[in-house]
Amino acid sequence: MVKRWSKTALVVAGSVVCMVAAGSASAKPDELAGYTATQATTLEIYGLGGRDDVAQGRLDIANKVMRDLGVTVNNPVSGFNNQAFLARLAARDIPDLVHMGRGDIGTYAARNALVPLGNCLNAEKIDRKAYRQAALAEVTYKGQLYGLPEFTNQITIIVNNDALAKAGVNTADIQTTNWKRLKQANKKLLKVENGRLTRIGFDPKIPEFFPLWVKWFGKDLISKDGLKAQLNSREAVAALAYTVGLINDHGGWNKFKAFRDTWDFFGRNNQVAADQVGAWPMESFYYQVLADGNKVNFTAKYFTNRKGGPLTMLSGNAWAIPRGSKNPGLACKYIKALQSVDSWRTVAKSRFDLRKRQGRAFTGLYTANTQADVKIYEDIYQPIGNKDFDDAVALLVRAPRYAFAVPLSPASTEFKLAWTDAINRVLEGRQTPRQALDQAQREAQAAIDKAK
């Protein structure tokens, strides 16, 4: 009885498949009807997630500009997410303005989903030269600008003085010019108790900061025009082998990661306060986490290249206008209001006042706009008398001079995925650095060739 049913069921399933196969020729997705622009009185913004005082302050300024024009702004709190943005494009529910990672701009520009900002810059008289070159390089595709960068997030090394003192390591040993010395310091700093890792020595922060380690040699992961991946250069392989070695000194990636996953990364009892790390390179915003947390003793230092010169990598978000935006003109006005020197100055001032009231250090704001940075540092910033933080700010202010950014490619998302996957394979012990980067090179180049 049951068997007969199942047999019939199989037969029917089979015939459905055949029917489906036969009928497939007639199925056609309908062509899209012309998309008519409507007179927008609402500006739809997408991609700005959690908002701190600085973000909210800038939004308030820009919203007021829109209100004066009789435009309402719809800007739900929701971080940029590829899946959601693609779904909105597909449904032609296209926002007027998006906030996305600079690393994703290339993919969307190549997919024809963003409009170049040349007209916008001209119309609103936004000074391109005021922006940091490295940050602009991250959002320029085929000579056209597709986004206006926001922060710089320059990377410096944070040294946990207490940990160094306990381990008997000199601050001078925490440097990246001499890799041998750094490796020795790493081994001395890391701590294993009863077979369990309780302090990381020097965290090289790979895969995230891998481009920085390759730049140590003066090399880039991709050609300037973003069309030729160079992931398996001799230098890249050497950088990967070295940084993986730093991690393996801790007893392997598994031990390392499992330990790091339990940190209270942004909390009061963060890894410096909890003595869970000796030193590591980190983005500029992290100094505020340190200022908010339990008391720490730290030193900020430059990441240096092989010749001892300072080196830092920029990354962050940008504002972009999608193709299909119902009102690119308004979107451009909004960008201008958000990013003007005055806006930056105003929000920096309120943050400074807020921090002062809370009795906490103001660790600066680091934007892609050089003029804004100068204003913030000269007009607003005041040393707070905590030498650690004051020195850090002085360092961060100078850092962007030594900055680079990974050039943008038409398959920027896939490109990054290729090298992060490769590094993970090496960390997991499945491939040698050479094998992994060779494979990444093939994957990345194929993706770029397909997208360009």
Next chain:
Amino acid sequence: MSAGAPDNLPTAGAGVVSPRIPHGLLGRLLARGRGEGPRFSRLKSLPFVLLLTGISVLAVYPFLWLISASLKPQGDVFDNKLIPDQWAWNYTGDPSPVGGDERLFALPDLPVLTWVWNSVWIGLLAALLVAFSSAIVAFAFSYFRFPGRNALFALILATMMLPGAVTMIPVYLIWNEITKLTAESGSLSFLPDIGVNTQYPLWVPNLFGSAFYIFLLRQFFLGIPRDLFEAARIDGDGYFSMFRRIALPLAKPALIVVVIFELQAKWFDLLGPLIYLRDTALFTLPLGLKTILDQQGAGGGGEGRWEIIMAGTVVTVLPMVILFAVFQRFFIEGIATQGRKG
């Protein structure tokens, strides 16, 4: 606790027809539930009971760990103690402005209470709809004799084996087209938005019955003596009123099983909301919990706020445990019935 006698079942169709009728599959299953096969003596049972008690610890321990972890302050979660050294209430209340004191129901930008409510109403609506629509179809397949019946029923059985992944993409594209049509610029703009990024795609398909429930209910209807229907026919009942007045009330136990199964399925579903929903206010609990994990967990450069994640997990798990406690019989008998379809 164990399978009881059939008269413990909610009396099907009380007041409509005679209460003493066989309860289809469920009834038959219960009837032969007890006292068959060899059994251990009480004494011989003892070592096995001890063994099972040991295994029970494995089954229950994760729940206890979870609840206890959700009541610990940040940093104590991984001390793996069942009784917290220090208690912390991570669920409700006003957090202090300094980071590190968030509460589950007061998380910035994550409306957890709304998610609970969304899960409840979508689950209930979807379950009731699918129970009703499947029952109508099942009734037709059990009562009527019509040309094409066996082929169509075999087709229903065949669709049960169809992996959801095959239709997932095109069904999404259908909803995507509907989104464009009901948008301001679309040709059906007078309709409310019912496409992508609304909750409609999560329950509208339940209007059309579901293969497995149709199968289950049909088996049940087949157990109802035909005489009952013929008597109603003679009394002048139409087909639909026969379905409503006789078949539905008698099938109550099976309908409850269907409702519970579908409620559970919706409560578990991550893929559907993940595909269709974007705005956090629309989320159901599974997607909400995943969002909490992504934001507060260590993986995404988050903060490693595991006590909040654990509290969210408790809120997702607990309602099912309560539902199970109340309707245990239907869970167990429903699952057992599933095995009989083989």
Next chain:
Amino acid sequence: MASVAGNTATGPPSRARRWASGFRERETWTAYLFILPWVIGFLALTAGPMVASLYFSFTDYGVEQIAGFEPTSRVGLDNYRELLSDPKIATSLQNTFVYTLMTVPAKMAVALGLALILARLAFAAGFFRTVFYLPDITPPVAIGILLLVLFNGSVGVVNRALGFIGIPGPFWTTDPAWIKPSLAIMSVWTVGGTMVIYLAALKAVPAHLYEAAAIDGAGPWRRFVNITLPMISPALFFTFIVLTIAGLQTFTEVYTAYFGAGSTGAEAPDAALMNVVYLFRQAFEFFNMGFASAMAWLLFALIMVVTGAQFLFSRRFVFYQGEK
């Protein structure tokens, strides 16, 4: 079931004509009206989409095409060729099969063991059944999260317990060799449903068979092999198929633990990349709908082949009551 059997049985020679004449009956039209919801659903949500999916699998349908930025073009077998050349397809298939091979036999064995004991217990059987079923009502997202915290290599309670008895536990959630085993263990934790099915089947075995065997002097092992196993073989077979199909489509637990918006690239390990997870990413994270449709058909074909093989296999081992 008797009434159906009466119906599907033989018909007189004029079967076709009788079939057609059925449509003259009012009852037939009423019946079709009753099943209309399912017919609509089948056409709109199953058959139609399958046709569309097959068509898309031969096109470059992506977000540019859906949004209307670029026209859709047919690409012939390109998507199917890419199935062969994309190394992640092979990885995901291998992961899925390995995971299914780990979970299905383990779940069946554990469930059967528990059910055999429960069926014979003189007391507390109901209590244990409830307790063992409890994990099965845990939402899969919660299971994925529990996996991360319980199996954390350095502070998880599993390794703490293993350390207690002198075994240094592996790094379950980061070591590629241990990711699938830990997923499988979590899956075996939810063995309750399968156990309940076996329990019901065991209780349906007529007592007289055991009595007769006992009289013949058959020991417990022979009674198990010669009576219990054949009598519950339909239930075993059913769970075998259902668990296999479910295993081949594993998504939620894995996606929750290792993928999603939170994963920055340091996550999303290859060792956890299941078939449906990769399908989901291709379809909804990258919107490569053409390629993803081809993946879906590959998955469909594989499930059909595996299930077909299981049916063939069952013909030899499954014993249905009332059949010769």
